[in-house]
Amino acid sequence: MKLLLVTLLVFLINLPFGALRAKHKKFTLMWWIYIHIPVPFVILLRIYSDIGFALYTYPLLVGAFFGGQLIGRKYLARKKDSSNKA
Template structure:
């Protein structure tokens, strides 16, 4: 694996995690499975997809990106829970 590609993957994982934290915070305001809750979960996807495609990171890394997104959502919801 190319060093530049590995760098892009690591940066993309960090960005995916960080983008999802505020959406996890906002998601806690909505009732589970409501429209707002659904939007908070899915809104970051186009941003991450755009960055992944523009950096030419393979689609094979999507499962890892999903894990980073879930971790960001969980972190955000716990930050909100601890502040209320």
């Protein structure tokens, strides 16, 4: 149960960073920064939730990390699209 809660939190933390990352060209400094800012928060969540760093946690949390970034980026693109049509 803890692992699922932490996975959800990691996903939610990464949503705004995915949206911010979408505003910058790939491989620029700000693009890299918006990918790496949430990493310390994910590490702290792992430590304070006592799920640790077991191998079975990595697929869920890495998937949530990049999934949150992807959905945040797509949400911003959709928002821009709908504002351009109006």
